[in-house]
Amino acid sequence: MQSAFDSLAADSLAVADSLALADSLRADSAVVDTSGGIGGLSQDVGVAAEALGSGRFEDAASILAASLKAFAFDNLLPAAITALAFWIALRILLGVLRRALGRSKRIDAGVQQLILRFSRFVIVALAVVAVLDKIGIAVAPFIAGLGIAGIALGFAAQDTVQNLIAGITILLDRPFHVGDNIELHDTFGTVEEITLRTTRIRTLDNQMAILPNANVISDRIINHSMLRALRVLVPFGIAYKESPEAARQVVLALTEGDQRLHPDYAPAVVVTELADSSVNMELRLHLKDSKLEVSLRLEYQEKVFEALKAAGIEIPFPHLQLFVDEAKAFQGSRLLGPGPEADAGG
Structure with a gap:
């Protein structure tokens, strides 16, 4: 045991002697900054290089070994512990935020992602600053340089910055x-994701439309899901000889017992237009679930067609009727029927 203490004491004295020698060589080389950290290590490397150039190989080796050992224990080890502490804090903070935001019904999923990303950015930025400080790197000039670079980048990427601000909005x-x-x-379509730069919408063709947020907030937005009931319109037409009331009874019978319809809004069939070839009508439905909008409208369009057809109510289509008056050039042709010669022969 005594020999182990003697060996440790000898190592300590050797390190002290090497550091003292390094200080002496720094003084000889007119190096006045002894701040330690990465700066002190670089200075010691320079001093060791000078000693090596002077032929003092043992001095150079001892200076370099002592400096590396001091840097490892005084800087690298605290920096590693600091980084580990921030990593643990980040994991704990994000876990707590996810649970808290998950229980909240007032905070939108997009806002939750924004809060999580911002929290992660802040923790990582603080961790980088703290680790660099432990290593001995001056952070203030670096931050000032980032500020200047950020201003220049902001002017160069105005569209991106505009989209980011629009995304936050x-x-x-x-x-x-x-x-x-x-x-x-x-x-x-259906909103799939809201990021800071774009909004992504899945269309009815199962395509992803990616729209810049700056364009999103500058145009009219029609939200089909914001209110508690969504009205769906199913247009159809009947011939002028048919009764709108009869068509109304046939169509309204299709909605009876449909649990997808909102109970507070009764289905209705109204006349919307007296068109050239038809009496245009409209079935108006209110849905409890707005996600059924497209599928239910297509379903009722087919149901209305089949029901009117089964009830014998004519569904007209545009057609053109031509009247020819005093068209003597067509006399005797097939367009106007048999001519006078045919009548005389008969």
Whole structure:
């Protein structure tokens, strides 16, 4: 045991002697900055290089070994512990935030993602600053340089910055949520994701429309899912000789017992237009679930056609009737029937 203490004491004295020698060589080389950290290590490397150039190989080796050992224990080890502490804090913080945000029904999923990403960015930025400080790197000039670079980047990427600001506005204003059916820029579909730069909409053709947020907030947005009941219109037409009331009874019978319809709004059939070839009517339905909008409208369009056909109510289509008056050039042709010669022969 005594020999082990003697060996440790000898190592300590050797390190002290090497550091003292390094300080002496720094003084000889007119190096005045002895701040330690990565700066002190670089200075010691320079001093060791000078000693090596002077032929003092043992001195150079001892200076370099002592400096590396001091840097490892005084800087690298605290930096590693600091990084580990921030990593643990980040995992705990994100876990707590996810649970808290998951229980909240007032915070949209997009806003939750924004909060999580911002929290992760802040923790990582603080961790980088703390680790760099432990290593001995001056952080203040670096931050100042980032500020200048950020200003230059902001001017160079105005569209991107505009989209980011628009994304934050969408997440805070919440004109729509993930899962809503919206109509935007002549695009109808379901909102799949809201990021800081773009809004992604899955169309009826199962295509993904990716729209810049700056364009999203500057155009009219029709949200089909915001209110508690969505009205669906099913247009159809009947011939002028048919009774609108008879058609109304036939069509309304199709809606009886449909649990997908909102109980607070009764289905209705109204006349919307007296067109050239038909009496245009409309079946108006209110849905409990707006996600059924497209499928239910298509379903009732077919049901209305089959029901009117089964009831003998004519569904007209545009047609043209031609009347020819005093068309002597066509006399005797097949267009106007048998001519006078045919009548005389008969």
